[in-house]
Amino acid sequence: MRRRVPPAHAAEQPCPGILKPTPQQLAALAPLAGLSRERLAELADVAQIERAARGSDPLSGRLQGEQSVFLLAGEMLLVLQGGGTLVVVGGSDETRQALNRRKERVARARAITDVDLLVVDDELLDILATWDQVAASRGREIPSSGPFSLSSLRTGAFAQLPPARIDELLRRFERVKAARGDTLIREGDEGDYYYVVEAGRFQVSRLVGGAEVVLAELKAGEAFGEEALVSEAKRNATVTALSDGQVLRLTRAHFNELLREPLLRRLGFDEAAEKIRRGALWLDVRYPSEYQYDKLPGAINVPLAEVRNMFAVLDRSKDYIAYCQSGRRSAAAAFLFAQRGFKVWLLEGGLKAVEKPEKP
16 A cells, blocks of 8 residues: 655644635645636635545545545545555645546545545636636736636636637727716617626616616626627617726627627527427517517516516526527527526527417
């Protein structure tokens, strides 16, 4: 049996009450060593340390999973598939790599002492490494807040961006400062830019019967201006800075190339109907009066203007197919939902492109 002895300070036993890793612990792990200090601090804030009792197998059910398991503190015995055993100690060189991603495959394990483990989704590790390494190749450091925070990169518009487009996106984004009271987009104007809030607060309002109605307040990480670009319509609201701030913006052409097309997944009616048979749901994004007239069987009515209010209502585990009359409004709705991590497809051409089914 081989035994790897760590430096004296690394062999300390787990401390009662440890809940989160420190940035220093994360920086010692090989897949995370290249991340910026800000990104490590952000990851440390959301990561959880798991405690496994002496005598247990902390790797049970995780050897082939989609999570990487790191030993931070304590001692473990690894039984290798090819024969032999290995004792590893948290904080040593042996535990810089994930225990279940070793070149020498592990058959099972046993905790010699109580141990502290860090369990991280492989997808999250890949997202962080991809964005930070692409940025580093251009001599940049991506801020760990706003549109590039962990939550935004996991579930926002950028989460579904093909890796090949990341470098181009970072190059095309333009930073624009906004002073309190500045109007960035005005209701009724042509759509020209897509915006993401990097810092500050911004108000979304609309004129209703000649009176200004406040619709929402946007903060760091939230986007605006996409509806007019995706649906090829005029601006349907005004956005004004409530404080000094900063936004990132893309021209219409770069937005269409780098974000709109990757996020809009189109289906013909036959493909869409097959997904419905397998459990997907129709989203009718037209006005209620249109919906009542010729809705598709089982469709949920979510008018385009109400999409943002449905982010906390719709089941994110479900698949959805958005439609309208022509495909314009549903394209905007599908993009808005996709930005928030929903699995939404677009019915190509809308109801005009298909034979209307009989009313239920």
